[in-house]
Amino acid sequence: MVKQHKPVVGRRLTDLTGRRFGRLVAEYPTEKRDHKGSVYWHCRCDCGKEAEVTEDGLIFGNNLSCGCLKQENQQKVSEQLHRIDGTCVEWLEKRKNRSDNKSGFRGVYRLKNGKYRAKIGFKGQQFYLGTFDTFDIAVQARRKAEKDIHEEFVKQYYVWKKRADADPEWGKRNPLVFQVIRGKGGMYHVICEKGTV
Known part of the structure; x- marks a missing residue:
């Protein structure tokens, strides 16, 4: 038996x-409208799911699937980013100064008393590098931390990856796991907890 659908009233309908x-694939118009009066169409997706999408969303290419395409694209992006121990290697390699950083250097902030504070992020944590009298000294501390933490992590990652690519079983048995420790002089650096290279 063929489903009967009520005629659509209001804004002129494009079939x-x-x-x-x-x-x-658009199957039939529904009685629903968005705030602009655009008709919601009942659609079937190639994945088998059904979805209701506005006429505008279909015609202007804003909706191309039931949502499965977006999920697949997000998965592809996630797979392309090499996350090791909670840290994204690509982001460390391509890091740039934040546009909202008023000091002009990432990780360095001017305090109300005129001094500068420096910090660095790694594994989802923020590490305080100190408060300094001048901007230049704070930047030096930040750059040293980038070298000791970020650059060292990236370097060790590629050493580990080369061996893991050649021997995947070794890679599974020896995951690259880093931790940040504070050494003499209050400066931080990373060490490998397990999975020695």
Whole structure:
């Protein structure tokens, strides 16, 4: 038995029945409208799921699937980013100064008393590097921490990756896990907890 659908009233309807938009095929218009009056169409996705999408969303290419395409793209991005022990290698390699950092150097902030504070992030944590009288000294501390923590981590990652690519079983048995410790003079550096290279 063929489903009967009520005629659509209001904004003039464009017949999209049977038309394909990305992974979606428009089946029939519903009685629902968005705030602009655009008709919601009942659609079937190539993955088998059903979705209701506005006419505008279909025509202008804003909706190309039931949501599965977005999930797949997010998964691809996640797979492309090499996360080791909670840290993304690519982000460390391509790090740039934040646009909202008023001091002009990432990780260095001017305090109300005129001094400068420096810190660095690693494994989802922030490490305090100190408070300094001048901007230049704070930047020096930050750069040293980048070399001792970020650059050392990236270097060790590629050493480990080369061996893990050649011997995946070794890579599984010896995951690269780093921790940050504070050494003499209050400066931080990273050490490998396990999975020695």
